[in-house]
Amino acid sequence: MDRRSFLTKAAIGGAGAAALAAPALAQSSPKVTWRLTSSFPKSLDTIYGGAETLSKMLSEATDGNFQIQVFSAGELVPGLQAADAVTTATVEACHTVGYYYWGKDPTWALGSAVPFSLSARGMNAWHYHGGGIDLFNEFLGQHNIIGFPGGNTGVQMGGWFRKEINTIEDLKGLKFRVGGFAGKVLERLGVVPQQIAGGDIYPSLEKGTIDGAEWVGPYDDEKLGFFKVAPYYYYPGWWEGGPTVHFMFNKAAYEGLPKNYQSLLRTACQAADADMLQKYDYKNPTAIKSLVTQGTQLRPFTPEILSACFDASNEVYAEMEASNPGFKKIWDSIKDFRADNYTWAQIAEYNYDTFMMVQRNAGKI
Structure with a gap:
C-alpha cells in the first residue's frame, strides 16, 4: 500500500470512527433540566450561593446538557418545605438543612447538626469516611430522597x-x-x-x-x-458545632440519571460542600471586626x-x-466517632491554634 492510499483510508476510517462514537457520546450526555428549591434567600451569597455553585459546575462539565435551575425560598415553595417538595417530586432537588424537619422525626437533624455534636471537620470526616452519608441516606430513602453534603458554615454564633x-x-x-x-x-x-x-x-x-x-x-x-x-x-x-447543609434529590429522578451524571453530581456536591466552608472561613473574620465597629457587643x-x-x-x-x-x-x-475525634483534636490542632491565638492577642502577629 502506498503512503497516499494509506493516509486517505486512515482519514476515512477516522471520520467513520468519530461518526460511530457520536451517538454513544450523545447517549451518555442527554439533556437534563431539573428544578432546585432552596431554603435560603438570594441575599445570602454564601449559603444560597452553594446551589448556584453546584448548578454552574454541572453545566460547565456537561457543555450545558445537565442544567439545574435554582429558585430561592418562597419562589416555588416556602423555605421550610423544600424537602417535602422533593419527596412529592414537585421539584427534583432542594438545598436545605435536615434539622428544619426535625418535628416530623428528630432523625432528620442528625445529618446536619444537633447540640454538642461534631465540628465541621468532624462532620465531614464522619460523613465521607465514617459511613454518615450511607446511614443518613438509609433514613432519607424512606422519604423518597437521596442526599449528599452540600455545604457547612463551621461552628455558628449563639x-x-x-x-x-x-x-x-x-x-x-x-x-x-x-x-x-x-x-x-x-x-x-x-x-x-x-x-x-x-x-x-x-x-x-x-x-x-x-x-x-x-x-x-x-x-x-x-x-x-x-x-x-x-x-x-x-x-x-x-x-x-458543624452544621451540614444538604443537597437532596428525588430518589427516582436521581436513579434515572446516567451513571456518569450520578457520579458527576456527587462530585459537584462535594466540591460545593468544601467551597462553602472555605468561603465562610474567609469572610467571617472581616465581618466580625465590622460588626464590633458598628456597636455589636x-x-x-x-x-x-x-x-x-x-x-x-x-x-x-x-x-x-x-x-x-x-x-x-x-x-x-456519631457518638462513637465524637469521642475519638475530640481525643485527637485536643492534641495537635488545639495546642497549635491556642498558641497562635495567644501570639495574636499579644500583638505579635
Whole structure:
C-alpha cells in the first residue's frame, strides 16, 4: 500500500470512527433540566450561593446538557418545605438543612447538626469516611430522597439578643428563634423556641415578636442587619458545632440519571460542600471586626449556661434513643466517632491554634 492510499483510508476510517462514537457520546450526555428549591434567600451569597455553585459546575462539565435551575425560598415553595417538595417530586432537588424537619422525626437533624455534636471537620470526616452519608441516606430513602453534603458554615454564633443573658434565669420566658431541635433542649431551661425562616427573622426581632434569634455567623448575620435591632451577640452556637447543609434529590429522578451524571453530581456536591466552608472561613473574620465597629457587643455564654444546656441535651438524647431506633442507630455512630475525634483534636490542632491565638492577642502577629 502506498503512503497516499494509506493516509486517505486512515482519514476515512477516522471520520467513520468519530461518526460511530457520536451517538454513544450523545447517549451518555442527554439533556437534563431539573428544578432546585432552596431554603435560603438570594441575599445570602454564601449559603444560597452553594446551589448556584453546584448548578454552574454541572453545566460547565456537561457543555450545558445537565442544567439545574435554582429558585430561592418562597419562589416555588416556602423555605421550610423544600424537602417535602422533593419527596412529592414537585421539584427534583432542594438545598436545605435536615434539622428544619426535625418535628416530623428528630432523625432528620442528625445529618446536619444537633447540640454538642461534631465540628465541621468532624462532620465531614464522619460523613465521607465514617459511613454518615450511607446511614443518613438509609433514613432519607424512606422519604423518597437521596442526599449528599452540600455545604457547612463551621461552628455558628449563639445568636442576637435584645438583652444580656448572664444566668439560667435570664433564659426563662425568652422567645428565641432557633433552628433544629435545639429548641427542645432550650425548652427545658424555660426558653420559648420559635422556628422562623431566615428572611423573616429581622422583622420579628424589630417588632419585638421575638427576644432573640440565631442564624449563622458574622458574615450572613451582618448582611441581614440583626445588629441594628439586637445589640448583644453571643457565642458559641453549641447547637450547631458543624452544621451540614444538604443537597437532596428525588430518589427516582436521581436513579434515572446516567451513571456518569450520578457520579458527576456527587462530585459537584462535594466540591460545593468544601467551597462553602472555605468561603465562610474567609469572610467571617472581616465581618466580625465590622460588626464590633458598628456597636455589636460580643458576649460568651457562661460556663453555667453551657453546662446546663449540655446536661439538658443528654437528657433529650436518652429519651430519643429509647423511643426511636432509627435515631439511635445514627446517633450511636456519631457518638462513637465524637469521642475519638475530640481525643485527637485536643492534641495537635488545639495546642497549635491556642498558641497562635495567644501570639495574636499579644500583638505579635
